[in-house]
Amino acid sequence: MANAVEIDAVSKTFKLYHERGTSLKERLVKAGRSRYDELKALQSISFDVAEGETIGILGRNGSGKSTLLKCICGVLQPSEGEIRVRGKLAGLLELGAGFQPELSGRDNIYLNGSMLGLTRKEIDDVFDDIVGFAELESFIDNQVKFYSSGMYVRLGFAVAVNVDPDILVIDEVLAVGDEKFQRKCIARIKQFQEMGRTIIFVSHSADQVRSICDRAVVLQTGEMIGMGTPGDAVRLFRERLLEADGAPPAEEAAPEVEPGQQGDRFLLRIREVFTSVSEGESPVLESGDPFSVTAVFRVKEEIDSMVFVIEVHGAKGELLLRTDTNELGMATDAPLGEGRVTFEFPSWPLSDGRYDISVGAQSRLGETTYDWRENVVSVEVVYHGKASGLLNLPLSASLTAGGPIVRKKL
Amino acid sequence: MSPDAAASPLPATGDETGARAVERAKPVRVVSARVSVRDRIVEIWRTRELLSYLISTEIKVKYKNSALGLLWSMVAPAMSLLIFWFVFGVVLKNAYPSFVIYLFSGLLFWNFFSTGVSSATRVIVDRAGIVKKVSFPREILALSSIGTSMVFMFFQTAVLILFMVVLQHSPDWHLLPLLIPAVLATAIIAAALGILLSAANVYLRDMSHLIEIVLQAWFWACPVVYSFWSQIQPRLGRLSFVYLLNPMAPIVLTSQRVIYGHTYVHLTTPEHTGIQILPPWSGWSYLLMDSILVVAGLVLLWVALTVFGRLEGNFAEEL
Ligand SMILES: Nc1ncnc2c1ncn2[C@@H]1O[C@H](COP(=O)(O)OP(=O)(O)OP(=O)(O)O)[C@@H](O)[C@H]1O
Ligand SMILES: [Mg+2]
Numbered sequence: 001m002a003n004a005v006e007i008d009a010v011s012k013t014f015k016l017y018h019e020r021g022t023s024l025k026e027r028l029v030k031a032g033r034s035r036y037d038e039l040k041a042l043q044s045i046s047f048d049v050a051e052g053e054t055i056g057i058l059g060r061n062g063s064g065k066s067t068l069l070k071c072i073c074g075v076l077q078p079s080e081g082e083i084r085v086r087g088k089l090a091g092l093l094e095l096g097a098g099f100q101p102e103l104s105g106r107d108n109i110y111l112n113g114s115m116l117g118l119t120r121k122e123i124d125d126v127f128d129d130i131v132g133f134a135e136l137e138s139f140i141d142n143q144v145k146f147y148s149s150g151m152y153v154r155l156g157f158a159v160a161v162n163v164d165p166d167i168l169v170i171d172e173v174l175a176v177g178d179e180k181f182q183r184k185c186i187a188r189i190k191q192f193q194e195m196g197r198t199i200i201f202v203s204h205s206a207d208q209v210r211s212i213c214d215r216a217v218v219l220q221t222g223e224m225i226g227m228g229t230p231g232d233a234v235r236l237f238r239e240r241l242l243e244a245d246g247a248p249p250a251e252e253a254a255p256e257v258e259p260g261q262q263g264d265r266f267l268l269r270i271r272e273v274f275t276s277v278s279e280g281e282s283p284v285l286e287s288g289d290p291f292s293v294t295a296v297f298r299v300k301e302e303i304d305s306m307v308f309v310i311e312v313h314g315a316k317g318e319l320l321l322r323t324d325t326n327e328l329g330m331a332t333d334a335p336l337g338e339g340r341v342t343f344e345f346p347s348w349p350l351s352d353g354r355y356d357i358s359v360g361a362q363s364r365l366g367e368t369t370y371d372w373r374e375n376v377v378s379v380e381v382v383y384h385g386k387a388s389g390l391l392n393l394p395l396s397a398s399l400t401a402g403g404p405i406v407r408k409k410l
Numbered sequence: 411m412s413p414d415a416a417a418s419p420l421p422a423t424g425d426e427t428g429a430r431a432v433e434r435a436k437p438v439r440v441v442s443a444r445v446s447v448r449d450r451i452v453e454i455w456r457t458r459e460l461l462s463y464l465i466s467t468e469i470k471v472k473y474k475n476s477a478l479g480l481l482w483s484m485v486a487p488a489m490s491l492l493i494f495w496f497v498f499g500v501v502l503k504n505a506y507p508s509f510v511i512y513l514f515s516g517l518l519f520w521n522f523f524s525t526g527v528s529s530a531t532r533v534i535v536d537r538a539g540i541v542k543k544v545s546f547p548r549e550i551l552a553l554s555s556i557g558t559s560m561v562f563m564f565f566q567t568a569v570l571i572l573f574m575v576v577l578q579h580s581p582d583w584h585l586l587p588l589l590i591p592a593v594l595a596t597a598i599i600a601a602a603l604g605i606l607l608s609a610a611n612v613y614l615r616d617m618s619h620l621i622e623i624v625l626q627a628w629f630w631a632c633p634v635v636y637s638f639w640s641q642i643q644p645r646l647g648r649l650s651f652v653y654l655l656n657p658m659a660p661i662v663l664t665s666q667r668v669i670y671g672h673t674y675v676h677l678t679t680p681e682h683t684g685i686q687i688l689p690p691w692s693g694w695s696y697l698l699m700d701s702i703l704v705v706a707g708l709v710l711l712w713v714a715l716t717v718f719g720r721l722e723g724n725f726a727e728e729l
Contacts, residue, residue, distance in 0.1 A: 014727060024616050024620060072441070073545050075541075075542065075545050075726045076727060077441060078441065083441040084438055084439070084440050085438065089439075091545075093542075098541070098542065099539065100537065102471055107467055110463060111463060111464070114457075115546045117456070120463075
């Protein structure tokens with residue numbers, strides 16, 4: 001399959017000047033004395049995006065995601081390397097498209113459309129779709145500077161998806177729209193995927209990446225540290241977050257490794273996770289049977305106010321459940337020493353399939369992650385009932401029949 | 411990889427099926443730090459529709475913000491015309507016949523040039539919102555300022571024609587085609603300067619103020635309110651050509667030659683009986699001057715595009 005975007009050894013270096021003047025006067029006064037630091041926002045990034053593929057980009061704040069997207073859109077030029085883009089590209093960079101505030105929404109649609117290379121007539125044809133999608137019928141002749149930030153983003157998204165691009169580039173813009181609009185956007189993105197279009201997508205929501213993308217790239221301080229399936233990428237991303245929080249990466253934290261040699265960087269380490277199924281005889285779980293997940297952990301230093309978190313993911317990586325011990329009404333302090341935490345499902349409510357379970361330990365408000373084991377165990381579930389669908393809820397039916405007909409008077 | 415090699419379509423894999431042939435038609439855009447001037451011009455040409463759209467919205471914005479709109483945009487040029495006519499014609503009594511037409515014919519081109527250059531200088535900083543978000547050849551922005559200014563020149567021409575009808579002043583019909591190279595030369599030189607300065611202004615924000623001052627001085631170096639032949643040439647003598655090195659001087663002279671028409675005028679003051687107000691040159695010499703300016707302007711434009719290309723890559727991060 002042909003590549004829609006080829007990113008070839010792209011680097012971007014920003015010069016961060018120490019108080020550089022932006023006027024000729026200042027430049028002349030301090031001629032030749034402006035010192036600067038170089039900031040390598042992107043370091044030799046190379047990857048290809050095949051036509052019809054959806055790529056997610058993950059990374060912490062400042063890791064260079066937006067910079068990379070700007071380079072792909074051609075708003076920034078890479079300092080080194082080059083990017084080849086095949087086909088019409090529509091981009092939604094951080095917080096909306098480029099609109100001219102003093103023009104009306106209508107004029108901005110035309111302006112934006114012609115910047116994306118559409119002729120006037122082509123824009124006429126999609127104009128109503130754009131306005132309809134953005135649900136801005138009554139505001140379309142107002143100046144864009146009077147739009148709310150959500151309306152602004154909606155218009156930008158509506159233009160980008162309705163001009164029929166081959167490649168759609170989206171930078172975290174979905175976060176601003178209200179929930180209904182977000183759902184609409186996701187639906188539209190899915191529709192785009194079905195039409196075989198290429199999408200490059202930055203999101204801080206690991207869930208969105210998992211449910212939308214075919215592959216994902218992880219950036220860290222300008223370097224590409226990994227690329228693979230969304231599940232792998234999310235795992236890598238979470239592990240790197242952990243390292244940044246001071247805990248050792250999961251590989252090192254394997255149960256065999258004696259804690260202590262690696263230094264005392266971590267306060268709490270999850271040593272082992274197992275389920276009632278992996279302990280028991282049968283490798284599969286009968287849907288509706290009780291099920292439990294147990295994590296064995298060791299606390300090196302007393303922690304106030306922490307929780308254990310459990311996540312259950314479906315086969316496509318979609319999040320089915322996330323909760324923590326605080327939400328389940330347990331004490332939130334971790335005393336020194338070894339302990340175990342067990343999450344018990346009195347009856348497993350999901351139908352057949354394979355489910356991945358992640359377990360982690362975080363501070364109560366989630367700002368620090370002490371340890372995280374992404375998809376550490378999985379469970380195969382079989383369902384012998386007749387109902388179809390995802391859930392196997394305890395359910396019964398009752399029926400009364402043959403009663404008199406009562407007419408309600410209005 | 412060299413830009414030339416990169417500009418060629420990606421190698422297609424597999425057989426050349428119908429669908430593949432359609433796919434191959436998709437344009438390949440290369441984002442890299444080096445893009446040749448030729449490629450830039452091709453890109454600009456591809457986006458010409460955007461250029462006309464930018465010009466029309468610019469004009470729309472200019473006169474939508476007030477009821478009298480279009481009229482307002484004519485107030486500033488009308489004001490300068492009025493002041494110059496009052497100061498030089500009435501107070502200083504220069505007594506050129508139809509002095510208003512003489513002034514107007516020079517101002518027409520000068521206004522085109524100066525508003526074009528000064529608005530182009532500011533345009534990229536002013537439109538930071540789109541420059542930071544959307545990719546398109548940024549030169550288009552500077553060109554749209556020049557284009558807008560050209561449209562306003564046409565509006566002013568309409569007023570000038572009205573004046574000429576009222577004053578029963580006819581142009582030199584034979585030389586009328588000379589206005590084409592004159593407009594062309596002005597547009598090209600203004601575009602080149604506008605493109606250069608718009609890029610410079612991103613890095614040196616006071617460039618726009620500086621250019622206002624330079625343009626004010628530049629105005630007095632053009633024979634708009636005075637006569638080159640009767641007032642400058644006698645003093646400079648053999649060095650007159652230096653004066654004509656200012657590209658706007660020959661352009662203003664051309665305009666005056668065509669629109670004002672008279673080279674020698676009879677005065678009404680007792681001291682002088684007549685005066686050689688415009689150079690006694692033939693139409694061909696005007697054509698030669700303007701053609702030289704067109705060629706020089708194209709060279710300058712090439713330089714401007716090259717410099718712009720070097721600076722453009724950092725616009726989005728500097729704004
Ligand atoms: N115009 C600029 N000038 C100087 N440095 C910049 C500029 N734009 C971005 N940077 C720097 O480049 C680095 C990467 O920024 P970028 O915006 O790409 O991060 P990001 O991954 O999108 O972060 P976020 O998750 O917050 O959106 C940051 O350190 C930032 O400070
Ligand atoms: Mg960003």
